[in-house]
Amino acid sequence: MPQKFNRRSVVKSLGIAATGITGTAALSGTVSAFAEGEQVEATTNLNTRKRPGTESSVVATVSPGEVGEIVNGPTNEDGYTWWGIHWLNRDVWGWSVERYLTSSGGSAGTDIVWPMNGVISSDYGWRTINGQDEFHGGVDIDNNNIGVGTPIYAARAGTAYTAYDSGGYGNYVYIDHGNGYETEYGHLNSFAVSDGQQVSRGDKIGGMGNSGNSTGPHLHFGIEQNNDPKPIPSDNYQNVSALGAINKDYSGL
Incomplete structure (x- = not known):
């Protein structure tokens, strides 16, 4: 392993915070499709919104196959189940509808992901x-x-x-x-x-x-x-x- 330079001790930050996300906790008495920290993919061109609900402003539209991590949810609004997601490639936080998401098999807890296409x-x-x-x-x-x-x-x-x-x-x-x-x-x-x-x-x-x-x-x-x-x-x-x-x-x- 090559010699490393300028190394110093710092406080580690290993989680993904739900900064800027406002919403409710997981609904009691329901079975959740996803878990906090789980990686998900969009199955279609998918709007992610500032808050749960179809009237909330769109902060980004992600493409099929883009990967995000669950940081909050679920919550119900306007007849849909919504999850707070950090979309990783574009570093965007927002809320998206569950029916257009699928698990990618990753987890924020232990997994290391590929760094490049x-x-x-x-x-x-x-x-x-x-x-x-x-x-x-x-x-x-x-x-x-x-x-x-x-x-x-x-x-x-x-x-x-x-x-x-x-x-x-x-x-x-x-x-x-x-x-x-x-x-x-x-x-x-x-x-x-x-x-x-x-x-x-x-x-x-x-x-x-x-x-x-x-x-x-x-x-x-x-x-x-x-x-x-x-x-x-x-x-x-x-x-x-x-x-x-x-x-x-x-x-x-």
């Missing part, structure tokens, strides 16, 4: 490079459609730091998630965070690049606990979507 070009584990066997402690993600500058998002809430490693990751961000856990984002061409900045899952932290010891534009994404790489389930040529859940429960988060 793209395809796995090299997965976790042993690999052979120029005839030499080496251990790859993360995954490489390419995006040839957008290329350099493809947005990179925080895979989980925590405290972000920036660093440079000329012989390895180049420009990279690492995020401290507490309990010894970190995620690492290497070979960036730009930073969108500063040292010690608190970030939420889905915040943009940089752009994909080709800095450091790199074979071409891509993102190196790693997960570590106490400086030991943790397995990331994936397959070469697997397509991944930014903020889609990784199928692994990293205990301790």
Whole structure:
């Protein structure tokens, strides 16, 4: 793991607060479709409103497949069940109707999500490079459609730091998630965070690049606990979507 610079102890912020959301608590005596912190996707072009109700102003219209996290609800208004949602890619809070939402399988409690749209070009584990066997402690993600500058998002809430490693990751961000856990984002061409900045899952932290010891534009994404790489389930040529859940429960988060 490359040497890290400018690290300092700060208070961790690992949850997503329902800041700016006004509404009622979960309805008593009902079975809820979702839970606080659960990730959901829009199934259609979906209005999210300032408050529950069809007369409330629209703060954003999200597209099918966009991912958000439940931060409040449910509550009934105008014959619909409404949930308070933080839409992650666009960093918008609002209320949307339950019938147009589906679970994406993610949870704010333990899950780490994919940080970029793209395809796995090299997965976790042993690999052979120029005839030499080496251990790859993360995954490489390419995006040839957008290329350099493809947005990179925080895979989980925590405290972000920036660093440079000329012989390895180049420009990279690492995020401290507490309990010894970190995620690492290497070979960036730009930073969108500063040292010690608190970030939420889905915040943009940089752009994909080709800095450091790199074979071409891509993102190196790693997960570590106490400086030991943790397995990331994936397959070469697997397509991944930014903020889609990784199928692994990293205990301790």
